[in-house]
Every structure is written in C-alpha cells, then in structure tokens.
Amino acid sequence: MADSYALVKGGKLNLKGHKIKKSKKHKSHKRKHDGSSASTPTDKQNDQEDVAKHGGWWEVKQFNDITANIAIEVGDRVYIAALDNGGLAIGEPRDEGDGPDPTEIFTAIKINDTKVAFKSGYGKYVTVEADGSLEAKVEAMGAREQFEPVFQDGKLALNGCNNCFLTCDEDGELACSARTAGEGEFLRLRSQAVRERDPMEDIPQEERGSVKDAEINYVKKFQSFQDRRLRVNEEDKTALKKAKKEGDFHEVMLDRRSKMKADRYCK
Incomplete structure (x- = not known):
C-alpha cells in the first residue's frame, strides 16, 4: 500500500500545501453533526438556507448519513451525471432552488464501515479504470467500484481503489488521479432522505434531565462562587415540577435562586 495512502486512511486528508508533522499525532475533531455539541440557531438557519438552495437536498457530513439516493456535487449546484453510454460528465449548473437531474442521482451501496x-x-x-479515469459500465461490483469518503475539518474527498482522490479539472474531466486533496478534490454528497428530528433539539442542555438536575445546572451557570460552594435551594421540588408543566419554569427557578442570595442575576 502506498505511503501516501497511509496518510489518509482512517479519516484523514492529506491536504495540498500542508506539511504533515510525523512527530505528532493528529487529533480527531468532533463535529456538531456527530452530536458532540448542540447546533446554534445560526447553524440551523444556514443549514436550512443551504437545503432550500439545493431543492431539498442536504449535505452529508458523516459516513452514517450516506443514504441510498445520493448526488455528487463538485461545484455549487453542479453535479456528476451518468450518460447512457456508460460515461460520466459534469451536468449543467442548477438554478437556485432546483435539485439534481435524475441522471445525476446515484444509488449509494455501503460495502462496510468506510467504503x-x-x-x-x-x-x-x-468504476476507476487503470489510468484513473471514471466510467459507469459494469453491472457487477468489485474492488475497482469501491470508494472511501474521507471527512475532515468540514471537507469531503472521495478516495478511489488506486489510492487517489476523485478530482475535477478546469475542463470538467473526472478522474481518480490526485495523491493529495485540494480544492479540485473537495466535493459534497447530497441526500434527500428524511432526517429524523432529535426530540430534544429544542430543549436547552441545562434542562435535559429531572427538575433537580435542571436547577443544579442553572445554579452552576449563574451562581457566583466566591466561597466555592454550590448553593442550591433545598425546598420541596413540587413547585418546580408544576412550573415546568405550566410554562413558568424559569421564573420559579429564579425566585428559588434569589432566596439563596448567591446569584449575580437575581434580585
């Protein structure tokens, strides 16, 4: 296996113009779509705008998001298209709000956890041919038909069976010929599958638990700690439970914290 492939195997991109320091291990970066942190309103708004511009097709940001119907976007609303003679070409740019053409939609078949x-x-x-060119003529799947999507730092590149990344040149020619990934190799996979909505999405992190946990979380968030002691109101939590159902949860918690006289935001 080529040395250059060793640099990208396992989810890392060897970026053009970037030196790889062998003495240090690269740390993996958790991303918001992995559930490591909640999405901000701005993130959600940008995502919604992006989906609307692409006719309801959303960007795949991790391997598990790859679904059956996939469009391969190599430019803004520009997709790879299959031809009836087995060739592949770059389709015409789509208008804002339009999705890919039927010839630009592929069926993605997962081979394993990475390919x-x-x-x-x-x-x-x-298929990746011997010279790195791409065609779509075979009816059976083998090693040459397998690709590895490599996600890193918000970018995606497709690694072919020849250990080269899929690239699109200025003339619109497609091939797996790049040993390193640069702007010409970065692309997007898009899906139209219905995404399951997180039922906890609209609930603040501090309130994801019992009312007791929620009160402690808010005390930690707002309380002043000059004496380094956590001051939590020990009164009965029945009023909190009732307030959560009736919609005045935060007001009741504020009153409870104000009694402790340790919250810089309380009266």
Whole structure:
C-alpha cells in the first residue's frame, strides 16, 4: 500500500500545501453533526438556507448519513451525471432552488464501515479504470467500484481503489488521479432522505434531565462562587415540577435562586 495512502486512511486528508508533522499525532475533531455539541440557531438557519438552495437536498457530513439516493456535487449546484453510454460528465449548473437531474442521482451501496459504491440510474457501477479515469459500465461490483469518503475539518474527498482522490479539472474531466486533496478534490454528497428530528433539539442542555438536575445546572451557570460552594435551594421540588408543566419554569427557578442570595442575576 502506498505511503501516501497511509496518510489518509482512517479519516484523514492529506491536504495540498500542508506539511504533515510525523512527530505528532493528529487529533480527531468532533463535529456538531456527530452530536458532540448542540447546533446554534445560526447553524440551523444556514443549514436550512443551504437545503432550500439545493431543492431539498442536504449535505452529508458523516459516513452514517450516506443514504441510498445520493448526488455528487463538485461545484455549487453542479453535479456528476451518468450518460447512457456508460460515461460520466459534469451536468449543467442548477438554478437556485432546483435539485439534481435524475441522471445525476446515484444509488449509494455501503460495502462496510468506510467504503461505498455508486450505481447510476442506468444500473451500472462507477468504476476507476487503470489510468484513473471514471466510467459507469459494469453491472457487477468489485474492488475497482469501491470508494472511501474521507471527512475532515468540514471537507469531503472521495478516495478511489488506486489510492487517489476523485478530482475535477478546469475542463470538467473526472478522474481518480490526485495523491493529495485540494480544492479540485473537495466535493459534497447530497441526500434527500428524511432526517429524523432529535426530540430534544429544542430543549436547552441545562434542562435535559429531572427538575433537580435542571436547577443544579442553572445554579452552576449563574451562581457566583466566591466561597466555592454550590448553593442550591433545598425546598420541596413540587413547585418546580408544576412550573415546568405550566410554562413558568424559569421564573420559579429564579425566585428559588434569589432566596439563596448567591446569584449575580437575581434580585
């Protein structure tokens, strides 16, 4: 296996113009779509705007998000299209609000936890030929039809069976010929599958638990700690439970914290 592939295997991109320091291990970066932190309103708004611009097709940001129907976007609303003769080409740019053309929609078939194959609407698999060129002419899947999506730092590149990244040159020619990933190799996979909504999405992190946990979380968030002691109102929590149901949860907690005279935001 080529040395250059060792730098990208396991989810890392070898970026053009970036030196790899062998003496230090690269730390993995958790991302918001992995559930490591809650999305901000701005993130959600940007995501909604992006989906609207692409006709309801949202950007895949992790391997588990890859679904059956996938569009491969190589430019803003510009997708790879399958031809009836088995060739692949760059489709015409779509207008804002329009999704990909049917010829630009592929069936993604997961091989394992890291690799996937793409089948065109004509029932042929995308293949990396010996010279790195791409075609979609075969009906059976083998090693040459397997690609590894590599996600890193908000970018995605597709690594082919020849250990080279899929690239699109200025003339719109497609090939797996780049040993390192740069702007010409970065692309997006898009899906139209219905995403399951997190039932806790609209609930603040501090309130995801019992009313007792919620009160402690808010005390930690707002209380002044000059004496380094956590001051929590020990009165019965029945009023808190009732307030959570009736919609005045925060007001009741504020009153309870004000009695402790340790909250810089309380009266």
